[in-house]
Amino acid sequence: MAHEVITSIQNPLVKRLNQLLDRKGREEQGRFLVEGAHLVEEALKSGAEVMTILYDNDRDMDPACRRAMANHPGDVHVVAASAAVLGKLSETKSPQGIVAEVTKIATDWADWVDKKMSADEDLLLLFLDEIQDPGNLGTILRTAEAASVDGVVLGKGSVDVYNGKVVRATMGALFRLPVFTGALPETAAQWRRNGGRLLVSSLQKDSIAYDEADYTKRTAIVIGNEGRGVCEDLMRQADQYVHIPIYGQAESLNAAVAAGIFVYEAQRKRKDQLR
Incomplete structure (x- = not known):
């Protein structure tokens, strides 16, 4: 032809x-x-x-x-x-x-989450607070899709999800995973009003280790900006602070690595509950 x-x-x-x-x-x-x-x-x-x-x-x-x-x-x-x-x-x-x-893939957050809530689904979401590095965002989306995360909400001020490097790093996951962009503090407040829990990645003194947290039912895990972490507006809404222990000399983990650890631990806990 x-x-x-x-x-x-x-x-x-x-x-x-x-x-x-x-x-x-x-x-x-x-x-x-x-x-x-x-x-x-x-x-x-x-x-x-x-x-x-x-x-x-x-x-x-x-x-x-x-x-x-x-x-x-x-x-x-x-x-x-x-x-x-x-x-x-x-x-x-x-x-x-x-x-x-x-x-561009047009899916409305309000309609999507209302339908999921009406179906009484136990959702696992990722909220990403101003992720700046395209490689990090693409890797997070690829990992989230592999771990069967239900959806990702990308906060305002983040790198464009349709940036070429982001798209390439997703390896096609972008076409299979619902990804939304919006103001995270407002989205988190709506999420909690509808019975969702917010687990915020933070080293606050009352933070618990990632493998001690409860990820069952409606849970959103918040991953912060590579430099400053999670913003104060989201910190104030946390139902629980969670962290990944550092056993070596590194100060912190890469945002994409941290997101991967959280979502796979969440799915492990959720599968164990079904046994």
């Missing part, structure tokens, strides 16, 4: 897609870019709204992406592009030969 061919970086489509490499462009267009065969395949298989795919005309399209596109419910504009065009749309040193334009 012949596809449109674009070889110039001055092409209007290329210029528009290039704007998606910046947060402002993503916010204005409501779309983002994913790069690489694995992520494009995951976007297609997840049912995400994939608008455009550009692949390297000299390499042809990855077979797995071609199969996933054949099963995708929507119409996808497919373009065979030159290496120069793909380089213009890439944030990596070595462009991976395929890029997709995807519509």
Whole structure:
């Protein structure tokens, strides 16, 4: 099947897609870019709204992406592009030969949580307070999805979840895990009014070790900013402070590592309760 061919970086489509490499462009267009065969395949298989795919005309399209596109419910504009065009749309040193334009995933927090609460589900959530490092956020989302966390709320002031490095670090988890952005203090207050508990990662003197905490029923674990930790507004709402003991000389753990330890311990406790 012949596809449109674009070889110039001055092409209007290329210029528009290039704007998606910046947060402002993503916010204005409501779309983002994913790069690489694995992520494009995951976007297609997840049912995400994939608008455009550009692949390297000299390499042809990855077979797995071609199969996933054949099963995708929507119409996808497919373009065979030159290496120069793909380089213009890439944030990596070595462009991976395929890029997709995807519509941002729109899920309303209030509607989502109301439905979950109405179904009386025992949710496990992560609240992330101003996570700044794209690699940290992507790794946290990947780990959360692997641990079957129900959803993640990303506080205002955090790195953009559609930042290219974040998207690549999720390894496709972004397409399977509900992720919301909002003002965390207000979200936490709503959560607690609906019977949810808030476990805040902190070294306060009354903090308990992560493996002593109760993660059953409706529980949200709060992970703080890499530098300052959890903000005061969230600290005041904590039902329990929890921490991960440090046995060596390090002052603290990386935020993504800490989140992984918490969510896997939470799932271990929740599984033990079902036995």
